[in-house]
Amino acid sequence: MKLSTALRRGAWCILGVAVVRMGLAAFAGKLGSAGVAVAMRGYTRGAEGFFPALFSVLGESPAAVAGIATLLTTALILGTLANVITVGGVLAHLRAPGSIGAFVNHAIRWAPAMLTSAIWVSVLRLLLAIPCALVGAGMGRSAGFLVGAALWALTMPIHDHARAMIVDGRATRRYGPRPLLAALAQSRRRLLPLTLGAVAWIGTIACSLGAAAVGLAFADHAASAWAIRGLGLFAVTLTVLRISLAVDED
Amino acid sequence: MVSDNARERIRLRRFSRSSVAAALLHVGVLGCDATVGVPPSSPVEEPTSALRPEATRGSVPADARVVDFLIDARLDADAHEIAGTVTMRWTNRTQRTVDFMPFHLYMNAFRASDTRWMSAGRGSFRGDELGEDAWGYIDIAEVRAMSTEGVGDLEGGRGPGTVLAWSELEDPSLMSVTLPRPVGPGEDITLELDFTTKLPRVFARTGYADDFHFAGQWFPKPGVLSEEEGWQAHEFTAWSEFFADFGDYEVHLDVPEEMVVGATGILTDTRVEDGRSHYTYQAEMVHDFAWVADPDLVEHWGDYEGIRIRQLLAPEYARDAEVHMDAQIWTLKSMEARFGPYPWSTITIVHPPAKASGAGGMEYPTLYTTGGRATRPGAPPTWLLEERFTGIFVTVHEFGHQFFQGLVASNEHDQPWLDEGVNTFANYLAYEDAYGPNPWVARIAGHPITVRDFGRLSNAGPADREEVDKPASEFGASGRGYGATAYGKAAAVLYTLRAVVGAGPFDRGMRRYVDETRFRHPTGKKLEDILVDEVGARVPLTEGPDAVHFDVRAYLDQALRSTRTVNFLVASIKTQRKIKxxxxxxxxxxxxxxxxxxxxxxxxxxxxxxxxxxxxxxxxxxxxxxxxxxSKLPVEDVESVVKIVRDGDFQLPVEVLVEFRDADPELVIWDGQARVTELVFAERRVDRVTLDPAGKLLIERIRHDNIRWGPREETREDGLSAPWGRVIEGLATALLNGGLL
Incomplete structure (x- = not known):
């Protein structure tokens, strides 16, 4: 699938997913903000630094700290679940664009298989953690971390390929590890999409971390919220393009 | 091609072979590969005297020298045991007569699960656990009286002597020796003790980890005889540190040849025999002696105005050497400028290996252990995190103890704030001397956390429940209250006092305190009395018949001996019709x-x-x-009322900066005695009120309620919730988009 085709077919997926995520993130931001606003009602921050002022407020509000921790944990779980659940719809849509209803139908239909596939890829990563640990022990933690990140990045397009085979109907036992093992076995023949997929995933991670960093570094600038959203949109775009690489092969 | 590191190694080897002086420079380090990563430095010759010249360091009071030691110690590195004999001559400098002498056997705190020390923390300390079968102890074989009359040379005391009765007290960290006869005022006695110290696996500042051996509090140390209170000796508990008299030490260490050794004082002799290295160290006017032995330590050298600075670093921390050296030197400069000369001629900094991190962060005379990694290859980029804290602060703090407890030897058990708190306060000033007023200690994504912020954060919540001025043994085993109170709160108390009464008189007071108590055992009362004397008991903050005064005694009483907390808040600002x-x-x-x-x-x-x-x-x-x-009335017809509440129980004056929409700002000082006050400003509309605008009250931790806008039609941003919302949105975006599965 050409890049232009993927973008054209995936545009609505990208926009839809991005808007939902932006909305959730903005909502989380508003909730966090509201907690502090209640404590600050009538007061204002002076020349004090951002973090010292924040510590003063949060130090008096253990409940707010717990609330924020819960909020962020929820965001992580929601984000992960949403990825797993919607990927079936995205794959089907990229292959044969349809209505929103069709997208939702596909997403629901393939959700159980996508979920089990996610479990299998997690098992694979756990197994890969062993060589990472060995490298870490032998060459230092930094080397272990780098190898781990590279292996994790490579498993993403392999997993995409496995999921594409399931949605495409080429995988007979869709709940077992076979689709993943088949994708793994075929990876030697798919070096280019594998590499591009890994790079795209790294790009997604970089955008995500960038969004967090922008929020932190430019907290005092209102425009930073739009930079965060822009990075979020770009991250979703990269994700859909990465998935399209798997569709392309089929 | 030879790398810089290899070149350095070769240079050091040549030095070791060619120079006679090198024999005094701990040859053990030079043959190992551990020098990799250590920045180049030239070895500094060992001083010939343990004290700096009198013209530099000032005089040492003769009567401060109470107990001299001659110690022979042999390290069995396989068994992690030190077999030794200590000969000590103790002089009674009081008007009391004593017939027994208590000794601290600190190492016995780790002897069994039911010692005071072990039972309080259930065997854990600063997050470390004493490993299984890793007990440490000190076993006294015999105590002898060598002489009941003064002898000129301690060596002369060596001999059969008279065996004395001794017994451990309720807790084995203390023992009592019955003296052969009462020792009266001005008399002295020479005792000799044979002992074996089994080091624990590194735990609570001391012990071994593989070949690394750190010997701190490793020999029997007598208590301190006080004129007012008699013998001062305390059971060793988790947060109680040490207390001992000044004297001279001569210590002969016998260690495996490959060991790199560092110790209190100066190295005066070394020889190698039968695979063993024999070192002789001498220290003058110190109250403790500690040493380290490890074959892997690498050296880094520096000097400052005749003081030899030697670092012994575990190889994994070798690249940090210059960071620690810089911090050491700027702290030394700051403290000498503020508190007078450092009297000794050496400083030895030990950076234990990661496996022995429990030995890090502790002070001994002329030697201290640091900790933390100051530089790391995988550190976050500086735009994300920049800091002057990790590793550096430990060095600054532990060196600071050379003054506050090493030189001004307060009782660390009875009044831990007097060394930890005063030292932490001095550390804040050292940072300011090095980096300028209120410098940042960390910048997180560009957001600074300054020394004052750090000071406020250190005075954390648990400190609200603890008085500053109480013995270490009265703090909880967790250490949270102890750390926040004896360090953070006490430092904040002093920093606040200095800011309120003025740096000039306060600094004069601190200098006088150190000048009068060098080589002495001052109490907190001494410090308080001097400060009150220098800054005045009641410091006027305003002029006129209704002048507001700062009552220094009342402040210190509340700050040190109560759990009152400081919190002021601007409760309301309203504009109302003026009564006509x-x-x-x-x-x-x-x-x-x-x-x-x-x-x-x-x-x-x-x-x-x-x-x-x-x-x-x-x-x-x-x-x-x-x-x-x-809101539509002309300004002549209105008045503004600012209501300020003292939410904490602590009574002290506070500055109130009132900014007006239609007039110049005004700084008012409220005496803070009542719970509430209302300030009325006729014919002016208040725009904003700021309590403690200069941030003088470091002791006030909760500050988000210190600034309030006056009533206005347009809404005002609080300046915190929206930025925080953006931080959360950024984090949530990252987590939602992470795409881990």
Whole structure:
């Protein structure tokens, strides 16, 4: 699938997913903000630094700290679940664009298989953690971390390929590890999409971390919220393009 | 091609072979590969005297020298045991007569699970656990009295002597020796003790980890005889540190040849025999002696005005050497400028290996252990995190103890704030001397956390429940209250006092305190008395008959001996109609008393235009005034009322900066004695009120309620919630988009 085709077919997926995520993130931001606003009602921050002022407020509000921790944990779980659940719809849509209803139908239909596939890829990563640990022990933690990140990045397009085979109907036992093992076995023949997929995933991670960093570094600038959203949109775009690489092969 | 590191190694080897002086420079380090990563430095020759020249360091009071030691110690590195004999001559400098002598056997704190030390923390300390079968102890074989009369040379005391009775007390960290005869004022006695110290696996500052051996509090140490209170000796508990008298030490260490050794004082002799290295160290006017032995330590050298600085670093921390050296030197400069000369000629900094991190962060005379990694290859980029804290602060703090407890030897058990708190306060000043006023210690994505912020954060919540001035043993085993109180709160108390009364008089007081207590055992009362004497008992903060005073005694009482907390808040700001003379007032005129109508102005008895002059008629002005919202009234007709609440129990004055929409700002000082006060500002509209605008009250931790906007039609940003919302949105975006599965 050409890049232009993927973008054209995936545009609505990208926009839809991005808007939902932006909305959730903005909502989380508003909730966090509201907690502090209640404590600050009538007061204002002076020349004090951002973090010292924040510590003063949060130090008096253990409940707010717990609330924020819960909020962020929820965001992580929601984000992960949403990825797993919607990927079936995205794959089907990229292959044969349809209505929103069709997208939702596909997403629901393939959700159980996508979920089990996610479990299998997690098992694979756990197994890969062993060589990472060995490298870490032998060459230092930094080397272990780098190898781990590279292996994790490579498993993403392999997993995409496995999921594409399931949605495409080429995988007979869709709940077992076979689709993943088949994708793994075929990876030697798919070096280019594998590499591009890994790079795209790294790009997604970089955008995500960038969004967090922008929020932190430019907290005092209102425009930073739009930079965060822009990075979020770009991250979703990269994700859909990465998935399209798997569709392309089929 | 030879790398810089390899070149350095070769250079060091050559040095070791060619120079006679190198024999005194701990040859063990030079043959190992551990020098990789250590920045180049030139070895500094060992001083010939343990004290700096008198012209530099000042005089040492003769009567401060109470106990001299001659110690022979042999390290069995396989068994992790030190077999030794200590000969000590103790002189009674008091008017008391004693017939027994208590000894600290600190290492016995780790002897069994039910010692005071182990039972309090259930065997854990600063997150470390004493490993299985890793006990440490000190076993006294025999105590002998060598002489009951003064002898000129401790060596002369060596011999059979008279065996004395001794017994451990309820907790084995203390023992009592029955003296052969009472020792009266001015008399001395020489005792000799044979002991074996089994080091624990590194735990609570001391012990071994593989070949690394750190010997701290490893020999029997007598208590301190106080004129007022008799013998001062304390059971060793988790947060109680040490207390001992000054004296001279000569220590002979016998260690495996490959060991790199560092110790208190100066190295005066070394020889190698039968695979063993024999080192002789001498220290003058110190109250403890510690040493380290490890084959892998690498050296890094520096000097400052004749003081030899030697670092012994575990190889994994070798690249940090220059960071620690810089911190050491700027701290030394700061402390000498503020508190007088450092008297000794050496400083030895030990950076234990990661496996022995429990030995890090502890002070001994002329030697201290640091900790933390100051530089790391995988560190976050500086735009994300920049800091002057990790590793550096430990060095600054532990060196600071050379003054506050090493030189000014307060009782660390009875008044831990006097060394930890005063030292932490001095550390804040050292940072300011090095980096400028209120410098940042960390910048997280560009957001600074300054020394004052750090000071406030260190005075954390648990400190609200603890008095500063109490013995270490009265703090909880977790250490949270101890750390926040003895370090953070005590430092904040002093920093606040300095800011309020002025740096000049306060600094004079601190200097006088150190000058008067060098080589002494001062109490907190001494420090308080000197400060009050220097800054004044009641410091005027304003002038005039109603002047506000800062009561220094009351401040110190509350800060040190109560759990009162400081928190002021701006409860409300309102603008209201100014009360005017409007209505009927009785007037006396020519002996007649009659009611007269006033019309809203003190100056005028005349009705405004259009108003009738009659009883019960308030006039047009009155009618229109009631209808006009306060916000629309001319400024002459309004007044602003600022309500300030002292939410904490701590009574002290606070500065109030009031900014107006239509006038210049005004700085008011409220004495802070009552719970609430209302400040009224006639004919002005308050725009903003800031409590403690200069941030003087470091002791006030909760500050988000210190600034409030006045009533305005437009809404005001609080300056915190929206930025925080953006941080959360960024984090949530990252987590939602992470795409891990």
């Amino acid at each position: 003379k409007d209505g009927f007032y009785r007037h006396e005129h020519d002996g007649q008393s009659t009611l007269h109508r006033h019309y809203g102005s003190a100056a005028s008895h005349d009705p405004p235009e259009g108003a009738e002059d009659g009883a019960g008629d308030s006039g047009e002005e009155g009618k229109s005034a009631k209808k006009t919202p306060v």
